[in-house]
Amino acid sequence: MIERAEYEKIVERTLGYLKRAHIVITPEEAKNVEVADLGLNDIQNTGLQLVVYLNTARCCAKELILFPGQTCPQHRHPPAGGQAGKEETFRCRWGKVYLYVEGPKTQNPKCSPPKGSEQYYTVWHEVQLAPGQQYTLEPNTWHWFQGGPEGAIISEFSTTSRDEIDVFSDPNIKRQTEIAD
Amino acid sequence: MIERAEYEKIVERTLGYLKRAHIVITPEEAKNVEVADLGLNDIQNTGLQLVVYLNTARCCAKELILFPGQTCPQHRHPPAGGQAGKEETFRCRWGKVYLYVEGPKTQNPKCSPPKGSEQYYTVWHEVQLAPGQQYTLEPNTWHWFQGGPEGAIISEFSTTSRDEIDVFSDPNIKRQTEIAD
Numbered sequence: 403m404i405e406r407a408e409y410e411k412i413v414e415r416t417l418g419y420l421k422r423a424h425i426v427i428t429p430e431e432a433k434n435v436e437v438a439d440l441g442l443n444d445i446q447n448t449g450l451q452l453v454v455y456l457n458t459a460r461c462c463a464k465e466l467i468l469f470p471g472q473t474c475p476q477h478r479h480p481p482a483g484g485q486a487g488k489e490e491t492f493r494c495r496w497g498k499v500y501l502y503v504e505g506p507k508t509q510n511p512k513c514s515p516p517k518g519s520e521q522y523y524t525v526w527h528e529v530q531l532a533p534g535q536q537y538t539l540e541p542n543t544w545h546w547f548q549g550g551p552e553g554a555i556i557s558e559f560s561t562t563s564r565d566e567i568d569v570f571s572d573p574n575i576k577r578q579t580e581i582a583d
Numbered sequence: 584m585i586e587r588a589e590y591e592k593i594v595e596r597t598l599g600y601l602k603r604a605h606i607v608i609t610p611e612e613a614k615n616v617e618v619a620d621l622g623l624n625d626i627q628n629t630g631l632q633l634v635v636y637l638n639t640a641r642c643c644a645k646e647l648i649l650f651p652g653q654t655c656p657q658h659r660h661p662p663a664g665g666q667a668g669k670e671e672t673f674r675c676r677w678g679k680v681y682l683y684v685e686g687p688k689t690q691n692p693k694c695s696p697p698k699g700s701e702q703y704y705t706v707w708h709e710v711q712l713a714p715g716q717q718y719t720l721e722p723n724t725w726h727w728f729q730g731g732p733e734g735a736i737i738s739e740f741s742t743t744s745r746d747e748i749d750v751f752s753d754p755n756i757k758r759q760t761e762i763a764d
Contacts, residue, residue, distance in 0.1 A: 424605035426676070426714035456672050456719060456740060461642045463672070463740035491637050491644070495607065533607035538637060559637060559644035559740060 403580045404439040412437045416451040416467045423496035423555045425465060427453055440475065441576030447516040450474045454563075462563045466492075466556040468499060468549030473516050476502075476523050476546040476571040482564050487541035490560035494531035498550030501529040504543045513548040522572040531556070544571070584761045585620040593618045597632040597648045604677035604736045606646060608634055621656065622757030628697040631655045635744075643744045647673075647737040649680060649730030654697050657683075657704050657727040657752040663745050668722035671741035675712035679731030682710040685724045694729040703753040712737070725752070 404412075413435045420427060436452040439445040451467040468474065479488035492501060500513045505527030512530070515523040525544045529537050531554075539545055547556075565577050585593075594616045601608060617633040620626040632648040649655065660669035673682060681694045686708030693711070696704040706725045710718050712735075720726055728737075746758050 428715045431715070455674060455717060458670065458719070460670050460742050461672075461740060463644070463674075463738075489639065489641050491642075493636060493644075534609045534612070536636060538639070557644075557738075559642060561641050 403441065403443055403582050404437065404445060406581055406583050408445070409437050409581050412445055412451065415469070419467050419469075419496075419553060419555060420453070420465070425495065425555065427465075431455075436579065438577070438579055440570070441580065442574065444516070446472065448473050448475055448519070457563050459562060462558075462560045464558045464560075464563070465495070466554075466558055468497075468547070468554045468556070470549055470551055470553045472553070473513070473548045474546060475516075475519070475575060476525065476544055477568050478542050478544050479564075480542055480567060480569055482567055485561070488561050488563060489538065489541050490558055491536055491538040492531065492547070493536035493557045493559065494533050495555045495557055496533055497552045497554035499531045499547055499554040499556055500550060501531060501537055501545065501547040503527050503529060503537075503539060503545045515546075519572055522570075524571065584622065584624055584763050585618065585626060587762055587764050589626070590618050590762050593626055593632065596650070600648050600650075600677075600734060600736060601634070601646070606676065606736065612636075617760065619758070619760055621751070622759075622761065623755065625697070627653065629654050629656055629700070638744050640743060643739075643741045645739045645741075645744070646676070647739055649678075649728070649735045649737070651730055651732055651734045653734070654694070654729045655727060656697075656700070656756060657706065657725055658749050659723050659725050660745070661723055661748060661750055663748055666742070669742050669744060670719065670722050671739055672717055672719040673712065673728070674717035674738040674740065675714050676736045676738055677714055678733045678735035680712045680728055680735040680737055681731065682712060682718055682726065682728040684708050684710060684718075684720065684726045696727075700753055703751075705752065
């Protein structure tokens with residue numbers, strides 16, 4: 403649950419990041435910026451902002467906007483509709499993003515999980531993405547990511563998004579945003 | 584067939600456009616910019632430049648760069664591997680692009696086909712895309728597009744690309760670039 407005023411403040415801040423990165427969106431897209439607080443009501447620390455360009459039965463493209471130190475918490479995209487889980491590529495466009503995936507644990511990782519939720523973060527193979535760098539995630543594998551000191555804008559290129567079936571390791575998370583008026 | 588020196592000049596020019604639009608690519612991507620002269624050896628008028636970010640068995644993302652007035656000639660993406668043809672969305676990032684698709688003929692279209700190849704241009708429903716605007720093409724439908732007065736950069740989000748089976752209406756076209764050393 404996120405208050406309407408807070409939601410609108412976060413949208414404005416998101417638009418500022420896009421402008422700084424010279425990424426143009428339409429007025430309608432600006433109205434539809436998604437603030438995903440994931441039901442935790444702690445958007446400055448946990449959650450992310452999205453602009454969804456398209457999501458058809460075959461493919462999907464979005465911009466993901468992360469504020470400095472903001473964490474998109476650990477989750478995976480399970481198989482659906484007889485197909486493998488969502489295949490997604492993250493391409494950093496601006497700022498820096500730290501991505502954590504399954505694989506050998508990175509010694510001295512750059513990021514810590516949001517306070518109080520450490521137990522839900524179990525994959526520690528770190529991938530650093532600066533502008534122009536990208537990484538393709540295997541379907542249905544655990545991952546989480548955090549914005550660097552300036553935040554980050556990431557283009558996501560993927561197969562169809564089915565956010566409603568995403569599996570989060572933190573059972574307190576609800577993927578659908580609820581706004582309190 | 585395109586001369587190596589011309590090819591390299593076109594790559595440099597392409598990198599200038601990306602820089603102007605604040606789109607960052609890696610040094611390796613810069614080395615692999617594709618100049619598609621389509622075998623016509625008339626790249627200033629017919630052809631396009633591409634940076635391919637990814638092309639997996641499920642999805643694909645590219646930047647397409649068009650110089651002012653440069654035309655990507657009429658083609659379609661036929662079904663393959665038991666699937667419908669490539670589904671692609673063009674999102675204008677910078678400049679302006681005029682896209683022509685199947686549908687009611689636009690009166691007084693903004694563009695003309697490259698001289699001498701008029702007969703191969705048969706679809707005339709015009710879609711104008713400015714930065715932030717996008718259009719999704721139905722699989723296997725004819726389309727062509729031309730850069731506006733400043734040129735254009737277009738993000739293409741799509742299912743898998745199989746350039747080698749693209750069908751062009753001009754039988755003189757060869758999709759694979761050949762460079763003369």
